[in-house]
Amino acid sequence: MQARRLAKRPSLGSRRGGAAPAPASEAAALGLPPPGPSPAAAAPGSWRPPLPPPRGTGPPRAAAASSPVLLLLGEEDEDEEGAGRRRRARGRVAEKPRGGAEEEDDDDEEDEEVVVEVVDGDEDDEDTEERFVPLGPGRAFPKGPARAAVKVGSFKREMTFTFQSEDVKRDSSKKTSHHLFPLAMEEDTRTADTKKANRMLDQEKENTRSICLLEQKRKVVSSNIDVPPARKSSEELDMDKVTAAMVLTSLSTSPLVRSPPVRPNEGLSGSWKEGAPSSSSSSGGYWSWSAPSDQSNPSTPSPPLSADSFKPFRSPAPPDDGIDEAEASNLLFDEPIPRKRKNSMKVMFKCLWKNCGKVLNTAAGIQKHIRAIHLGRLGESDYSDGEEDFYYTEIKLNTDSVAEGLSSMAPVSPSQSLASPPTFPVPDSSRTETPCAKTDTKLMTPLSRSAPTTLYLVHTDHAYQATPPVTIPGSKFTPNGSSFSISWQSPPVTFTGIPVSPTHQHPVGSGEQRQHVHTVLSSPPRGTVSLRKPRGEGKKCRKVYGMENRDMWCTACRWKKACQRFID
DNA sequence: TTTGCCGGGTA
């Protein structure tokens, strides 16, 4: 191998000492340090290759030369263990002189320790309500993305946990006499639970979607989620998940879609009921979004009903929409924000009854409405057999999305655009996203085009750029983070692709590259998926360090991929 | 020609 390489690359051959013969002389020739210390031995602060500057060589180099600290702070200066020539790529991972920064964006885990610490913290509190607390005030927010990621992860987990427990709790308390098995429960479907369940599902979806937000605001959230010391059989728990999943799946086509209008012969009631044998569920936790982390995803292809999406669906309900709309918006504003909803979330309940588009801000209200007006059951004020459930739907409004919806402004995230079109495998070759991002995508892909705020989809053009540390330039997620999405584009900053960037957000502003996205949008069938990137004009590793210092290049460059160090 | 890097191949 080596041989081959050498042979193939004359230029390199001359310098690439690593394993090749005659390293010493070569080194000397190049002004390299005495080969004394084995290449790998190089101490952190040790020697830095004067840098056979092919061309004035990068400034980073200079600084990086001796101070590890600097290295850490600085973007990413690799420091090939002093002696420079680490033996070719292969093993470089192994050596990681803790003092010196790592080369490779993908390697520098400057925050490593920190991260660990955090994790620990989380773990510790693992199960208590206060688990978040410590994180909030106590910890100064670390900056590393890596860290962030980790945190996020753990949070998610926790939350999941939390909810489930809650679920179960109420579940059990509520229908104590119910069977515990989903199938069996189908019979009971149309019980109060059902509705709750549905709602819960919706919420789940939504939550998933906005999980990122949650993460951002975990602090806030945490305060809301109080976890009663819940214990329950794992069995139950599972069941929950399962059922939830089932329901989700079956409902994947928004309830609205398949509701009333579905059957032409729809009588007055119960017409479509049979159609949805699936709706069975157990828990009725409002805040439940079961197993967001792993489980839920598979079953959440459903379109989140949201401000936007509901409009179209509304079609079943003929005229008086205008009124509703208005009404809705009104409610929107004075609504006390149902429970745990995060600032930007509003929940409305909309009557799906034909010709009736009533929108109320409380489930009870809508139920009552349906029962009274449409089902003609006036008596049973509080009792609901779940029937109403089928005639109303919960609408989640994300204030942001609303705003967006009003003025379908362009600057919104392109990612959104990407997702919405009938689905054409957009170039989008590889995307590395955070877990949440994942769920996000899932949700959005189908038909939804809402909640633009929630996408922190991370998209890196290349895997090579996936992990670098990066502090997002312009904006930092604010615990409130509801409006950050748009602000990205401007900063032309060179932010080293990271797992936390809003999908294709910035490209639009900074570059031409994603332009084609629009194209795709307008005319889906565009086959031309592979538009070559315009190619950044900046100097890249190759140019900067020159062929001779190939090992100083960033990995990507070495791989002949898009440079990740000098991003355009 | 050089540079950047895509697409694809190999290990």
Place this chain on the structure above:
DNA sequence: TACCCGGCAAA
């Protein structure tokens, strides 16, 4: 997945 490279296109 990590690594490498042919080859194309922009500079």
